[in-house]
Amino acid sequence: MSTATEHRTFDSLNPATGTVVGSHPIHDAAAVRAAVRDAGEAARWWARLGHAERRRRLLDFKAVLTRELHRVANLIHEETGKPVGDATLETVLAIVHLDWAARNARKVLGPRRVSPGLISVNMAATLEYLPLGVVGVIGPWNYPLFTPMGSIGYALAAGNAVVFKPSELTPGVGVLLAELFAESVPEHRVLQVVTGLGETGAALAADPGVGKIAFTGSTATAKRVMAACAANLTPIVAECGGKDALIVDAGADVAAAADAALWGAMSNAGQTCVGVERVYVVDAVYEAFMRELTTRAEGLRGGEHYGPITMPSQTEIIRRHVDDALARGGTAVVGGAGSVRPPYVDPVVLTGVPEDSSAVREETFGPTITVTRVATAEEALQKANAAAYGLGGTVFSGDPRRAMELARAMLTGMTAINSVISFAGVPALPFGGVGDSGFGRIHGADGLREFTRAKAITRQRFPLPGMKITSFSRTPAELQRLVKMVTILHGRRKS
Structure with a gap:
C-alpha cells in the first residue's frame, strides 16, 4: 500500500x-x-x-x-x-x-x-x-x-x-x-x-x-x-443507485414472490443498489400477496435478521421517506415511523403511497418497501419505468412468455424472473444501469x-490488380471498377 x-x-x-x-x-x-x-x-x-x-x-x-x-x-x-x-x-x-x-x-x-x-x-x-x-x-x-x-x-x-x-x-x-x-x-x-x-x-x-x-x-x-x-x-x-421494482403478475407464485420481495427489500438492511424498493401487484393477486408479505415481514427485526444501517446519516433519509409517505396518505401495514431506531431500522411495509412521493421516487437504501395495487401488468410496467433510475428489476409471473416480455420492457440493465437479484450471481452476465443508475458495465x-x-489491425496480403484505390496514381477506370462492384453487391433493394 x-x-x-x-x-x-x-x-x-x-x-x-x-x-x-x-x-x-x-x-x-x-x-x-x-x-x-x-x-x-x-x-x-x-x-x-x-x-x-x-x-x-x-x-x-x-x-x-x-x-x-x-x-x-x-x-x-x-x-x-x-x-x-x-x-x-x-x-x-x-x-x-x-x-x-x-x-x-x-x-x-x-x-x-x-x-x-x-x-x-x-x-x-x-x-x-x-x-x-x-x-x-x-x-x-x-x-x-x-x-x-x-x-x-x-x-x-x-x-x-x-x-x-x-x-x-x-x-x-x-x-x-x-x-x-x-x-x-x-x-x-x-x-x-x-x-x-x-x-x-x-x-x-x-x-x-x-x-x-x-x-x-x-x-x-x-x-x-x-x-x-x-x-x-x-x-x-x-x-x-437504484429504485428497483418488482412486478407480480396474475398467475404468479404469490408465496415465492412475497419471499423474494422481502429478501430483496430487507437483506443487508435494504442497503443494496439492486434491492427491491417498489412492488407493483396486479389486483387479482394483491390481497393474497399482502397476506404473505406482511406475515413474513412481521417476523423480522433489525439487529437479529440483518445488520445496522452502516452509514449513520442514512437513517435520517429513511425516516424522512417513511414520514413523507405517511403524511401523504400512505399506510404502514408493517412497522412505521417508530421502526427507525439507530443504528437499526426494523422492516417497514407501506401501501397506498403516492407515486410522486420521496419514498417512491428517491433511493431509500433502507429496509422499507412500498406496495402498490395495479389493474394490469402493463400498468405495473408503466409505473416501474417511470423512475429516473434503471438498474435492476424483477418479474414474477406464471406465464414464461409474458414474463420475458415484461422483463425485456423494463428500463433496466438487468431483470430477474421468478427470482430476485439472481443476475448478480451469473458471472457471464453484464451488470450496470441506465438513466440515473449510471452507464458502462x-x-x-x-x-x-x-x-x-479495442485494437484493429489490417495487413495487406497482396495488391489487387487494377484496383489501386488509395493512391494519387488511381485512374478513373479503377474508380469505376469499384463503383461497379459496389453496385453489384449493394444496389438491389431487398424485400
Missing part, C-alpha cells in the same frame, strides 16, 4: 457497536500520485506476462481468497455490521466472479481474425483488446468486497494494474484484499490500495496517469467524479472489454 505523505489517520468503526475496527492513513494527492506512478510500472510488467500467466496468478489469488474466506467475511461483518452469513455469501460471489474473469479473459480479449469483406478481400483483419494501463476503482461500503471486485478482478484479468480507493467506512476490507493479492503476485504492486476520505477519491479521479475510473456510489457523487475525470478526458464506468465479457481499448 502507498505511504501517506502526511501523518493523518482515520478510524473505521463497527456501526453496530461503535467500536474501532482499525485505523488507516489518509492518503493525500501526493500519495495517490505516487501510487498511480508505481501502478504504471506494474501495469507494463503485468501486461507483458500475457493471458496465460495472468490467468495462473489470478486463479492462485482466488485460492488464497478461498482459504481466507472466513477471515475476509469476519472483517466485512465488523466494518459493515452485516451478519457473518451475508458477508460469507458476498465473499463467495466475489470468488466466483474472479474465477470467471481469469478463465475467460483470453477468449474474450485475445486476437482474432475478422472478415475483411469483398472490397478488402486482399487484407487480413485482426481485432484484439489491449489493457488501458492503470484503472482506478472507487468502491462502496454496502458490499465492500463483491462490488469493487466486479471492477478489480475484471480489470486485472484484462491486463491492467489497479489502484483501489475503498469507502472510508470499510477501508480494512480493501487493505486486506491487497495484502492477499500480494501473496500471489509479489513482484510488483499490481493491486494497490489508497485509503482516506472524499479528497483521496477525488485525487485518484483527477490523476492523469489513470486510464479509467470505475466508480460505485450515489448518482450525485458520480457527477462529481465525472467532473474530476473530465479534466483529463479520463473515461469512467459508473454504477450508481462490469461482469461478463462486457465487463472485461470495459477495461480495455
Whole structure:
C-alpha cells in the first residue's frame, strides 16, 4: 500500500457497536500520485506476462481468497455490521466472479481474425483488446468486497494494474484484499490500495496517469467524479443507485414472490443498489400477496435478521421517506415511523403511497418497501419505468412468455424472473444501469472489454490488380471498377 505523505489517520468503526475496527492513513494527492506512478510500472510488467500467466496468478489469488474466506467475511461483518452469513455469501460471489474473469479473459480479449469483406478481400483483419494501463476503482461500503471486485478482478484479468480507493467506512476490507493479492503476485504492486476520505477519491479521479475510473456510489457523487475525470478526458464506468421494482403478475407464485420481495427489500438492511424498493401487484393477486408479505415481514427485526444501517446519516433519509409517505396518505401495514431506531431500522411495509412521493421516487437504501395495487401488468410496467433510475428489476409471473416480455420492457440493465437479484450471481452476465443508475458495465465479457481499448489491425496480403484505390496514381477506370462492384453487391433493394 502507498505511504501517506502526511501523518493523518482515520478510524473505521463497527456501526453496530461503535467500536474501532482499525485505523488507516489518509492518503493525500501526493500519495495517490505516487501510487498511480508505481501502478504504471506494474501495469507494463503485468501486461507483458500475457493471458496465460495472468490467468495462473489470478486463479492462485482466488485460492488464497478461498482459504481466507472466513477471515475476509469476519472483517466485512465488523466494518459493515452485516451478519457473518451475508458477508460469507458476498465473499463467495466475489470468488466466483474472479474465477470467471481469469478463465475467460483470453477468449474474450485475445486476437482474432475478422472478415475483411469483398472490397478488402486482399487484407487480413485482426481485432484484439489491449489493457488501458492503470484503472482506478472507487468502491462502496454496502458490499465492500463483491462490488469493487466486479471492477478489480475484471480489470486485472484484462491486463491492467489497479489502484483501489475503498469507502472510508470499510477501508480494512480493501487493505486486506491487497495484502492477499500480494501473496500471489509479489513482484510488483499490481493491486494497490489508497485509503482516506472524499479528497483521496477525488485525487485518484483527477490523476492523469489513470486510464479509467470505475466508480460505485450515489448518482450525485458520480457527477462529481465525472467532473474530476473530465479534466483529463479520463473515461469512467459508473454504477450508481437504484429504485428497483418488482412486478407480480396474475398467475404468479404469490408465496415465492412475497419471499423474494422481502429478501430483496430487507437483506443487508435494504442497503443494496439492486434491492427491491417498489412492488407493483396486479389486483387479482394483491390481497393474497399482502397476506404473505406482511406475515413474513412481521417476523423480522433489525439487529437479529440483518445488520445496522452502516452509514449513520442514512437513517435520517429513511425516516424522512417513511414520514413523507405517511403524511401523504400512505399506510404502514408493517412497522412505521417508530421502526427507525439507530443504528437499526426494523422492516417497514407501506401501501397506498403516492407515486410522486420521496419514498417512491428517491433511493431509500433502507429496509422499507412500498406496495402498490395495479389493474394490469402493463400498468405495473408503466409505473416501474417511470423512475429516473434503471438498474435492476424483477418479474414474477406464471406465464414464461409474458414474463420475458415484461422483463425485456423494463428500463433496466438487468431483470430477474421468478427470482430476485439472481443476475448478480451469473458471472457471464453484464451488470450496470441506465438513466440515473449510471452507464458502462462490469461482469461478463462486457465487463472485461470495459477495461480495455479495442485494437484493429489490417495487413495487406497482396495488391489487387487494377484496383489501386488509395493512391494519387488511381485512374478513373479503377474508380469505376469499384463503383461497379459496389453496385453489384449493394444496389438491389431487398424485400
